[in-house]
Amino acid sequence: MEARDIRLIEVKEGILAESQVLAGKLRERLRGTGTFMLNLMSSPGSGKTSLVLRTIDALRNELRLGVIEADIASTVDSEKVAARGVKVVQLKTGGFCHLDAAMVSEGLDAVGPQDLDLIIIENVGNLVCPAEFDTGAARNAMILSIPEGDDKPLKYPLMFSVCDVLVLNKMDALGVFDFDLRAVEQRVRVLNPAIRILPASCKTGEGIDAWIGWLRGEVRAFRNG
Numbered sequence: 001m002e003a004r005d006i007r008l009i010e011v012k013e014g015i016l017a018e019s020q021v022l023a024g025k026l027r028e029r030l031r032g033t034g035t036f037m038l039n040l041m042s043s044p045g046s047g048k049t050s051l052v053l054r055t056i057d058a059l060r061n062e063l064r065l066g067v068i069e070a071d072i073a074s075t076v077d078s079e080k081v082a083a084r085g086v087k088v089v090q091l092k093t094g095g096f097c098h099l100d101a102a103m104v105s106e107g108l109d110a111v112g113p114q115d116l117d118l119i120i121i122e123n124v125g126n127l128v129c130p131a132e133f134d135t136g137a138a139r140n141a142m143i144l145s146i147p148e149g150d151d152k153p154l155k156y157p158l159m160f161s162v163c164d165v166l167v168l169n170k171m172d173a174l175g176v177f178d179f180d181l182r183a184v185e186q187r188v189r190v191l192n193p194a195i196r197i198l199p200a201s202c203k204t205g206e207g208i209d210a211w212i213g214w215l216r217g218e219v220r221a222f223r224n225g
């Protein structure tokens with residue numbers, strides 16, 4: 001058998017296309033229930049769970065909230081959300097480094113979007129794979145935290161390209177790290193001119209109002225749209 005006779009099957013493209021179709025169906029389903037779903041992505045430790053908890057505290061009296069947590073192995077994040085009395089589902093990906101629409105669909109079945117105004121997905125901590133998969137969310141958000149460095153848009157361009165908003169978290173640590181805010185903004189704008197960039201600190205609360213304002217506006221626009 002010669003090399004030219006070997007059949008090459010692009011499995012990745014097939015998987016992505018399948019997930020894309022299902023993601024469209026999930027969006028229709030969420031449109032039907034009037035539920036805004038946000039997909040939150042970032043590296044491990046950049047502050048996803050902290051931002052989810054801040055968001056719960058700010059919006060729990062205003063919106064009916066649910067959270068879909070995704071983790072390779074543990075339930076530590078969902079326990080923190082559950083302690084706030086908020087509806088949460090833990091998806092254990094068993095080694096998978098991202099969520100696809102099929103996994104989110106199972107999460108939605110469990111969390112029950114018909115009773116919710118806002119669902120936040122805390123995706124698996126990773127700047128690579130989650131960016132490739134449409135989860136069916138209305139908006140994508142990402143966090144880059146100051147200790148990770150200002151070169152990350154250069155290294156992980158797709159993630160910065162697919163997000164509607166970028167939270168620059170751990171601003172309280174800016175003095176400790178060589179992080180050039182202007183450089184990061186320029187690098188991000190080349191990839192994604194329309195992205196909102198919000199400096200914040202989940203520790204001190206700096207910038208959280210702007211984040212909540214952005215999210216509230218998106219939920220409102222979704223409902224009116």
Ligand SMILES: Nc1nc2c(ncn2[C@@H]2O[C@H](COP(=O)(O)OP(=O)(O)O)[C@@H](O)[C@H]2O)c(=O)[nH]1
Binds near residue numbers: 044051125171201202
């Ligand atoms: N100094 C500082 N630490 C933070 C901030 N946000 C989160 N952390 C800490 O960073 C660590 C990881 O946060 P976590 O929310 O679990 O990140 P996740 O892995 O992305 O969900 C925890 O020790 C948090 O307390 C922040 O704005 N400033």
Ligand SMILES: [Mg+2]
Binds near residue numbers: 048049077
């Ligand atoms: Mg977390």
